[in-house]
Amino acid sequence: MDLRPLSILSLCSGVGGLELGVKLALPKSRVICYVEREAFAISLLVQTMQKGYLDTAPIWSDLATFQGSPWRDKVDLITAGFPCQPWSSAGKRQGTKDKRWLWPHIFRIICEVSPRFIFLENSPGLRQGGLEIILKDLASKRYNAQWRVLGAHHVGAPHYRKRIWLLAYSSDHGTRWREQQQEDCQSTGNVADSDSRRQRACSEYAKAHHTSEVQERGWWEAEPNVGRVANGVSNRLDRIRALGNGVVPLAAAYALKTLLNDIGQYYAA
Numbered sequence: 718m719d720l721r722p723l724s725i726l727s728l729c730s731g732v733g734g735l736e737l738g739v740k741l742a743l744p745k746s747r748v749i750c751y752v753e754r755e756a757f758a759i760s761l762l763v764q765t766m767q768k769g770y771l772d773t774a775p776i777w778s779d780l781a782t783f784q785g786s787p788w789r790d791k792v793d794l795i796t797a798g799f800p801c802q803p804w805s806s807a808g809k810r811q812g813t814k815d816k817r818w819l820w821p822h823i824f825r826i827i828c829e830v831s832p833r834f835i836f837l838e839n840s841p842g843l844r845q846g847g848l849e850i851i852l853k854d855l856a857s858k859r860y861n862a863q864w865r866v867l868g869a870h871h872v873g874a875p876h877y878r879k880r881i882w883l884l885a886y887s888s889d890h891g892t893r894w895r896e897q898q899q900e901d902c903q904s905t906g907n908v909a910d911s912d913s914r915r916q917r918a919c920s921e922y923a924k925a926h927h928t929s930e931v932q933e934r935g936w937w938e939a940e941p942n943v944g945r946v947a948n949g950v951s952n953r954l955d956r957i958r959a960l961g962n963g964v965v966p967l968a969a970a971y972a973l974k975t976l977l978n979d980i981g982q983y984y985a986a
Contacts, residue, residue: 726788726830727751728780728797728823731964732761733771735798735838738969740771742977748772749791752783780822785829794834797823798964801840803847813850820847824854835885836973838964841866843881851883860885863979867972878965882972886980 723746727736730753739746751774753759759778765771777783803815827835835855839847848864855862862885868878 722747723793724749724791725794725796726785726792726826726832728783728795728826729753729799729819730762730776731755731758731798733765734964734966735796735836735969736771737966738964739794739796739836739973741966741970742973746794748774750774750788751776752778752780754778754780780819780826783822783826785826788830790831792830792832794836795823795827795830795832796836798838799823801842813846818847820851820854824851827855828858831887833887833890835860835862835883837883837885838969838972839881839883841879841881848881848883855885859888861888861980862886863976865972865975865979867968867975878968880964880968880972882969882976884973884976884980 723743725736725739725746725748727733727748727750730736730751733751736748736751748771751762753762753776759776762771762776766773799819800817803813803818837851843851852862862883864881864883866879866881868880
């Protein structure tokens with residue numbers, strides 16, 4: 718049984734919310750590289766790594782020039798919370814014609830790296846055409862996939878923030894994820910202790926990013942109102958954009974476990 722920590726390549730990392738969610742679901746996983754172009758998001762990633770909330774790893778600043786070949790056989794999981802504007806109902810829905818449609822770059826890297834698993838996050842609007850493209854591309858490389866639309870309200874947040882989550886797994890690899898799940902379950906103690914640790918981690922992460930907690934449930938709010946975040950901050954637009962594009966970590970963790978259960982590879986303690 719191979720119980721090495723699952724290694725993660727993070728694409729379109731943003732401020733690291735998706736990766737923290739994976740860490741909550743799989744405590745023994747580890748990010749070995751981030752890819753993010755926005756300077757403000759990079760600065761937050763560095764701060765978060767320095768505080769110990771995220772794994773310390775190099776950051777590559779351009780998805781288009783990132784070469785996945787050197788990472789082949791070194792990565793178990795690729796994560797990507799890529800821009801949702803091409804398919805979002807709030808935008809013009811230019812789809813594949815939108816310059817922010819980054820899936821071709823992500824798929825190229827997937828082909829170069831050949832990871833066991835892929836975890837994606839985007840707007841539910843992706844179902845208007847982008848999802849079909851993604852599923853066909855993944856199937857061409859022998860990846861099976863499950864997807865769901867889930868919201869932050871599923872983990873107690875006061876807002877819905879519905880997102881589409883997709884977990885793909887290679888037909889050419891074994892079930893090492895299941896083995897990792899078994900080890901994590903054996904090492905984290907009882908459910909109450911595990912939940913307490915996860916809430917505490919999200920509480921600390923929320924404070925580091927100037928967000929507030931939902932006191933009644935122990936969950937934290939990832940979408941503070943604009944005034945509270947922006948007042949007194951010179952880089953107002955950068956901060957608003959970073960938080961607006963951010964992933965709710967607990968929602969990511971919930972989505973990952975739900976999808977693992979869907980594909981029959983999640984081991985319940």
